Amino acid sequence: MKIFFSVPPYASLSDKTRYIETYYFLLNVRRTYVPLNERLEISLKLLSTWKKNKKELKSDDGLNAFLCVFHDFVQEKNYEEAEKYLWLAYKEKEINKKYGENAVVKNLVEFFKLRKRIEDVEEMGEEDIENDADICQKYQRIGNGLFNLKCYEVSFGYYLKALQNIIAENLYERKRILKLLVQCLERFAKSEEDYSTLFKYCDEIYEISQSLNSSDKIEIKLNRAISLTKLDICSFEDKQKTLLDIKNELNEDKLMVKYYTAFINMLKLSNGHEIEIVQMEEELKLCQSRVVDVTEPNVARDASVDQYDELKIHEILSALEEKFATKEKIETMKKKMFKKDSYGFTELHKAVKSRKLDEIQFMIEHCGFKDIIDEADAGGKTPLFHAVMNGENKIAEYLIKCGASVDICTTDKGSKDPPGRTALMEAASLGNAALVRLLLDNGANPLLKDANEKMASFYLSNKLKLCNAALKIGTCLNVSTNNN
Secondary structure, three states, X not given: OOOOOOOOOOOOHHHHHHHHHHHHHHHHHHHHHOOHHHHHHHHHHHHHHHHHOOOOOOHHHHHHHHHHHHHHHHHOOOHHHHHHHHHHHHHOHHHHHHHOOHHXXXXXXXXXXXXXXXXXXXXXXXXXXXXXXOHHHHHHHHHHHHHHOOOHHHHHHHHHHHHHXXXXXXXXXXXXXXXXXXXXXXXXXXXXXXXXXXXXXXXXXXXHHHHHXXXXXXXXXXXXXXXXXXXXXXOHHHHHHHHHHHHXXXXXXXXXXXXXXHHHHHHHOOOOOHXXXXXXXXXXXXXXXXXXXXXXXXXXXXXXXXXXXXXXXXXXXXXXXXXXXXXXXXXHHHHHOOOOOOOOOOHHHHHHHOOOHHHHHHHHHHOOHHHHOOOOOOOOOOHHHHXXXXXXXXXXXXXXXXXXXXXXXXXXXXXXXXXXXXXXXXXXXXXOHHHHHHHHHOOOOOOOOOOOOOOHHHHHHHHXXXXXXXXXXXXXXXXXXXXX
């Protein structure tokens, strides 16, 4: 179901506010009920709606929208975009006015550490993983981080990896991770109400619990049965039989509470079960009275410490500030890539002429300027040609290394130099032996001729003659001075 939104042009200010609030509310509700893989599009609409209507909507709505987008990108394992939107929330003035910067700092700091751990694990090869005794703890730290950010399904995947990397003899640790898996699925079911996914995962970990002979297998079996009662593909009779079949296996009051709660909810969706509901509600109260606390404690706590735990908040925020400033610079530079000034200079030409090697490296390695490395200016001169003209050996060497063509000829007929001039001819005319060798070593053709039918050797010979003449004049001047 799509939600269409438009404010009537004749609407008053209060009516406009009400329209916008209603649209935002409906979008938020719709996001809750669509499958996980369809939520991102709605979350982005939520954020767009808030940005366009900040006067009508609250700061809470903005924070909610940012966090929705963040969680949906994490769900898709697009951690770069997730971090970006968390950072944008941190920098959002409207949110900071009400909550202060602490509104998202905790999430931002924890997610920064989490990403570092994920990157560490992803960079490891299979052989590294097999030889790493701490790999289980690394997976668990990632799982814990995602769990605490309420990204339960992604967290489940890392807990499963942790379990798979524990040696078979370590039953205590395997059972502990299994308990994390169970808790992860519990939270997933409550927050997402995606019982088909829950049913699939329960099947997966039930087999593991049987192999470990774990006491958790009864709870997993109950969760599986409860998830089945939520699926429309099963008949009422099948759902009822599934729950009844497991009742005799339940050995704890807290499990009986879950059992009766699920059974009552199922009966309420079908007519004619009023007497059964009353009886079960009495049983439920009795079980609840014997349970001190039905809520599971949060077992997603970190037992190990790594280098990222030692990072200070200000260090992380500084690193993120630098990172996103760089990203913004990259985006700005990319937009300028194909723009030229009145001389036909691109930003790359300008950086070469200004002799800024670090800027040139940034453009080529991060902004995509390698695609225009041979772009010529109005006179047909490439960035490499300008580097040679300026006698910038290091810049010329770097451009060649990045794929700059060495034999592109100039086209400027109004210049003092003839058209058809190559970088090798320019280096030769300057008498720059290092550049001449660099160009020849990288395939420059010494037999090419310019519009005056002159080759690079002619210009080099000319330069040598001029140098010899200068030396003779210098010698004569010295002799004359000495005689005087």
